[in-house]
Amino acid sequence: MCFLGAWVGASGRGFGHGDTAILINGSSIKAEYYWWRRETKTYQSVRDWLGNRGFNAWRKYHAFYLHAKYKQHERLRHYYRTAIRFLARIMHGMGVNEVFVGYPYMVNKSNGNEYNVNIWWFNKVIRWLGEVLQEYGVKLHVVNEYGTSKQCSICNTNHENGRVKRGLYVCQTTGIKINADLNAARNIAKRAGYETPIPRKILSYIVTANGVKPITPMEGETTKTPKLTPPPKRAGRGSLSRSINEHSR
Numbered sequence: 001m002c003f004l005g006a007w008v009g010a011s012g013r014g015f016g017h018g019d020t021a022i023l024i025n026g027s028s029i030k031a032e033y034y035w036w037r038r039e040t041k042t043y044q045s046v047r048d049w050l051g052n053r054g055f056n057a058w059r060k061y062h063a064f065y066l067h068a069k070y071k072q073h074e075r076l077r078h079y080y081r082t083a084i085r086f087l088a089r090i091m092h093g094m095g096v097n098e099v100f101v102g103y104p105y106m107v108n109k110s111n112g113n114e115y116n117v118n119i120w121w122f123n124k125v126i127r128w129l130g131e132v133l134q135e136y137g138v139k140l141h142v143v144n145e146y147g148t149s150k151q152c153s154i155c156n157t158n159h160e161n162g163r164v165k166r167g168l169y170v171c172q173t174t175g176i177k178i179n180a181d182l183n184a185a186r187n188i189a190k191r192a193g194y195e196t197p198i199p200r201k202i203l204s205y206i207v208t209a210n211g212v213k214p215i216t217p218m219e220g221e222t223t224k225t226p227k228l229t230p231p232p233k234r235a236g237r238g239s240l241s242r243s244i245n246e247h248s249r
Protein backbone atom coordinates (compact mmCIF):
# COMPACT_ATOMS: atom_id res chain seq x y z
CA MET A 1 0.00 0.00 0.00
CA CYS A 2 2.53 2.59 0.85
CA PHE A 3 5.71 3.98 -0.19
CA LEU A 4 7.51 5.37 2.76
CA GLY A 5 9.80 8.23 2.01
CA ALA A 6 11.77 9.66 4.83
CA TRP A 7 13.77 12.81 4.92
CA VAL A 8 16.58 12.52 7.25
CA GLY A 9 18.39 15.34 8.91
CA ALA A 10 21.85 13.96 8.57
CA SER A 11 23.94 17.06 8.44
CA GLY A 12 27.05 16.79 10.49
CA ARG A 13 27.12 20.52 11.01
CA GLY A 14 24.59 21.46 13.59
CA PHE A 15 20.97 21.61 12.63
CA GLY A 16 21.42 21.66 8.90
CA HIS A 17 19.02 20.42 6.30
CA GLY A 18 19.11 16.74 5.65
CA ASP A 19 19.66 15.82 2.05
CA THR A 20 19.19 12.09 2.28
CA ALA A 21 15.89 10.47 1.46
CA ILE A 22 14.86 6.93 2.22
CA LEU A 23 12.42 5.18 -0.04
CA ILE A 24 10.85 1.88 0.78
CA ASN A 25 9.38 0.44 -2.34
CA GLY A 26 5.98 -1.04 -1.62
CA SER A 27 5.74 -3.19 -4.74
CA SER A 28 6.45 -6.46 -2.94
CA ILE A 29 3.68 -5.74 -0.44
CA LYS A 30 1.34 -4.88 -3.26
CA ALA A 31 2.19 -8.10 -5.09
CA GLU A 32 1.52 -10.05 -1.92
CA TYR A 33 -1.83 -8.35 -1.52
CA TYR A 34 -2.93 -9.23 -5.04
CA TRP A 35 -1.62 -12.77 -4.87
CA TRP A 36 -3.75 -13.60 -1.85
CA ARG A 37 -6.64 -11.70 -3.28
CA ARG A 38 -6.56 -14.01 -6.29
CA GLU A 39 -6.43 -17.02 -3.99
CA THR A 40 -9.41 -15.92 -1.95
CA LYS A 41 -11.43 -15.11 -5.08
CA THR A 42 -10.74 -18.54 -6.52
CA TYR A 43 -11.78 -20.41 -3.38
CA GLN A 44 -14.76 -18.15 -3.04
CA SER A 45 -16.05 -18.87 -6.52
CA VAL A 46 -15.53 -22.64 -6.20
CA ARG A 47 -17.27 -22.53 -2.83
CA ASP A 48 -20.23 -20.64 -4.26
CA TRP A 49 -20.47 -22.87 -7.31
CA LEU A 50 -20.62 -25.96 -5.09
CA GLY A 51 -22.90 -24.36 -2.55
CA ASN A 52 -25.40 -23.19 -5.15
CA ARG A 53 -25.67 -26.73 -6.47
CA GLY A 54 -26.11 -28.29 -3.07
CA PHE A 55 -22.70 -29.98 -2.82
CA ASN A 56 -21.47 -30.40 0.70
CA ALA A 57 -17.89 -29.85 -0.43
CA TRP A 58 -18.55 -26.11 -0.35
CA ARG A 59 -17.58 -26.27 3.32
CA LYS A 60 -14.08 -27.41 2.43
CA TYR A 61 -13.65 -24.51 0.02
CA HIS A 62 -15.02 -22.11 2.53
CA ALA A 63 -12.28 -23.27 4.91
CA PHE A 64 -9.68 -22.72 2.15
CA TYR A 65 -11.12 -19.30 1.56
CA LEU A 66 -10.92 -18.36 5.22
CA HIS A 67 -7.39 -19.67 5.43
CA ALA A 68 -6.29 -17.63 2.41
CA LYS A 69 -7.84 -14.53 3.97
CA TYR A 70 -5.97 -15.23 7.15
CA LYS A 71 -2.70 -15.76 5.26
CA GLN A 72 -3.14 -12.53 3.37
CA HIS A 73 -3.62 -10.67 6.59
CA GLU A 74 -0.63 -12.30 8.28
CA ARG A 75 1.69 -11.72 5.33
CA LEU A 76 0.77 -8.07 4.94
CA ARG A 77 1.06 -7.55 8.65
CA HIS A 78 4.54 -9.06 8.60
CA TYR A 79 5.68 -6.95 5.64
CA TYR A 80 4.34 -3.71 7.05
CA ARG A 81 5.72 -4.32 10.50
CA THR A 82 9.11 -5.22 9.03
CA ALA A 83 9.17 -1.97 7.03
CA ILE A 84 8.01 0.09 10.00
CA ARG A 85 10.60 -1.31 12.37
CA PHE A 86 13.33 -0.81 9.80
CA LEU A 87 12.31 2.82 9.22
CA ALA A 88 12.02 3.57 12.91
CA ARG A 89 15.46 2.14 13.61
CA ILE A 90 17.09 4.05 10.75
CA MET A 91 15.40 7.32 11.57
CA HIS A 92 16.24 7.06 15.22
CA GLY A 93 19.84 6.29 14.30
CA MET A 94 19.92 9.45 12.21
CA GLY A 95 18.57 11.66 14.93
CA VAL A 96 15.10 12.17 13.53
CA ASN A 97 12.69 13.26 16.23
CA GLU A 98 9.50 13.99 14.33
CA VAL A 99 7.80 12.10 11.54
CA PHE A 100 5.02 13.43 9.34
CA VAL A 101 2.85 10.95 7.57
CA GLY A 102 0.48 11.87 4.78
CA TYR A 103 -3.05 10.67 5.34
CA PRO A 104 -5.34 10.26 2.33
CA TYR A 105 -8.37 12.08 3.75
CA MET A 106 -10.01 12.59 0.41
CA VAL A 107 -9.28 9.21 -1.05
CA ASN A 108 -12.04 7.49 -2.97
CA LYS A 109 -12.51 4.89 -5.68
CA SER A 110 -12.18 7.41 -8.46
CA ASN A 111 -8.62 8.44 -7.68
CA GLY A 112 -7.12 5.17 -6.65
CA ASN A 113 -7.38 1.46 -7.14
CA GLU A 114 -8.74 -1.01 -4.64
CA TYR A 115 -5.33 -1.54 -3.10
CA ASN A 116 -4.49 2.09 -2.64
CA VAL A 117 -7.81 2.96 -1.09
CA ASN A 118 -7.55 0.23 1.50
CA ILE A 119 -7.99 2.63 4.39
CA TRP A 120 -8.32 -0.18 6.85
CA TRP A 121 -4.71 -1.19 6.27
CA PHE A 122 -3.58 2.37 6.10
CA ASN A 123 -5.01 3.15 9.52
CA LYS A 124 -3.35 0.08 10.93
CA VAL A 125 0.01 0.98 9.43
CA ILE A 126 -0.20 4.49 10.85
CA ARG A 127 -1.07 3.14 14.28
CA TRP A 128 1.81 0.65 14.21
CA LEU A 129 4.18 3.30 12.96
CA GLY A 130 3.14 5.59 15.80
CA GLU A 131 3.64 2.84 18.36
CA VAL A 132 7.05 1.78 17.13
CA LEU A 133 8.25 5.36 16.76
CA GLN A 134 7.10 6.05 20.28
CA GLU A 135 9.41 3.29 21.54
CA TYR A 136 12.24 5.29 19.99
CA GLY A 137 11.00 8.58 21.37
CA VAL A 138 10.03 9.83 17.91
CA LYS A 139 6.79 11.73 17.51
CA LEU A 140 4.36 10.96 14.68
CA HIS A 141 2.18 13.63 13.10
CA VAL A 142 -0.54 12.94 10.58
CA VAL A 143 -0.89 15.46 7.76
CA ASN A 144 -3.62 15.74 5.16
CA GLU A 145 -1.90 14.72 1.96
CA TYR A 146 -4.66 15.83 -0.36
CA GLY A 147 -3.14 17.31 -3.50
CA THR A 148 0.44 16.65 -2.46
CA SER A 149 1.13 14.26 -5.31
CA LYS A 150 -0.11 16.74 -7.94
CA GLN A 151 1.66 19.79 -6.61
CA CYS A 152 5.20 20.59 -7.68
CA SER A 153 7.46 20.68 -4.66
CA ILE A 154 9.98 22.79 -6.55
CA CYS A 155 7.92 25.73 -7.81
CA ASN A 156 4.65 25.06 -5.93
CA THR A 157 2.40 25.09 -8.96
CA ASN A 158 0.19 22.24 -10.06
CA HIS A 159 1.65 21.14 -13.36
CA GLU A 160 -0.76 19.26 -15.55
CA ASN A 161 0.88 15.91 -16.21
CA GLY A 162 3.66 16.72 -13.78
CA ARG A 163 3.67 13.15 -12.68
CA VAL A 164 5.12 11.17 -15.54
CA LYS A 165 5.71 7.49 -15.92
CA ARG A 166 8.20 5.44 -13.93
CA GLY A 167 7.47 7.31 -10.74
CA LEU A 168 8.99 10.59 -11.81
CA TYR A 169 7.67 14.07 -11.30
CA VAL A 170 8.93 16.68 -13.73
CA CYS A 171 8.78 20.38 -12.92
CA GLN A 172 7.75 22.07 -16.15
CA THR A 173 9.10 25.42 -15.00
CA THR A 174 12.60 24.39 -14.04
CA GLY A 175 12.85 21.08 -15.87
CA ILE A 176 14.01 19.42 -12.64
CA LYS A 177 13.03 15.77 -12.29
CA ILE A 178 12.29 14.31 -8.91
CA ASN A 179 11.01 10.96 -7.69
CA ALA A 180 7.23 11.35 -7.57
CA ASP A 181 6.94 10.00 -4.05
CA LEU A 182 9.65 12.29 -2.79
CA ASN A 183 7.93 15.17 -4.54
CA ALA A 184 4.78 14.40 -2.58
CA ALA A 185 6.78 13.90 0.61
CA ARG A 186 8.36 17.35 0.20
CA ASN A 187 4.90 18.83 -0.16
CA ILE A 188 3.80 17.09 3.02
CA ALA A 189 6.86 18.53 4.74
CA LYS A 190 5.90 21.97 3.45
CA ARG A 191 2.46 21.55 4.96
CA ALA A 192 4.12 20.76 8.25
CA GLY A 193 6.17 23.95 7.96
CA TYR A 194 9.45 22.51 6.77
CA GLU A 195 11.46 23.40 3.72
CA THR A 196 13.27 20.30 2.57
CA PRO A 197 16.12 20.25 0.09
CA ILE A 198 15.95 18.19 -3.06
CA PRO A 199 17.61 15.03 -1.82
CA ARG A 200 21.10 14.44 -3.09
CA LYS A 201 21.14 10.90 -1.84
CA ILE A 202 18.27 8.45 -2.08
CA LEU A 203 18.49 5.16 -0.27
CA SER A 204 16.02 2.74 -1.81
CA TYR A 205 14.83 -0.42 -0.15
CA ILE A 206 12.36 -3.16 -0.75
CA VAL A 207 10.55 -5.25 1.84
CA THR A 208 11.03 -8.97 1.47
CA ALA A 209 9.87 -11.94 3.51
CA ASN A 210 13.34 -11.94 5.07
CA GLY A 211 13.60 -8.31 5.94
CA VAL A 212 14.25 -5.01 4.23
CA LYS A 213 16.88 -5.11 1.47
CA PRO A 214 18.58 -2.25 -0.36
CA ILE A 215 17.67 -1.79 -4.02
CA THR A 216 20.55 0.54 -4.68
CA PRO A 217 23.69 -1.50 -4.10
CA MET A 218 25.80 1.34 -5.48
CA GLU A 219 25.07 3.16 -2.27
CA GLY A 220 27.16 0.48 -0.65
CA GLU A 221 24.66 -0.02 2.11
CA THR A 222 23.43 -3.22 3.61
CA THR A 223 20.19 -3.95 5.32
CA LYS A 224 21.71 -2.39 8.41
CA THR A 225 21.31 1.23 9.26
CA PRO A 226 23.12 3.35 6.69
CA LYS A 227 26.23 4.85 8.20
CA LEU A 228 25.71 8.55 7.90
CA THR A 229 27.20 11.23 10.05
CA PRO A 230 25.56 10.96 13.46
CA PRO A 231 23.45 13.91 14.51
CA PRO A 232 24.64 16.33 17.18
CA LYS A 233 23.97 15.05 20.68
CA ARG A 234 21.64 17.88 21.54
CA ALA A 235 19.37 17.34 18.53
CA GLY A 236 16.13 17.72 20.36
CA ARG A 237 12.89 19.15 19.16
CA GLY A 238 13.50 22.15 17.00
CA SER A 239 16.12 20.39 14.98
CA LEU A 240 15.35 20.35 11.32
CA SER A 241 15.60 16.61 11.32
CA ARG A 242 12.47 15.31 9.84
CA SER A 243 10.87 12.51 8.01
CA ILE A 244 7.94 12.16 5.82
CA ASN A 245 6.07 9.11 4.96
CA GLU A 246 4.00 9.22 1.93
CA HIS A 247 1.10 7.12 0.93
CA SER A 248 1.57 6.42 -2.71
CA ARG A 249 -1.24 6.51 -5.21
Ligand SMILES: [Zn+2]
Binds near residue numbers: 157
Ligand atom coordinates in the same frame (compact mmCIF):
# COMPACT_ATOMS: atom_id res chain seq x y z
ZN1 LIG B 1 7.37 23.08 -10.93
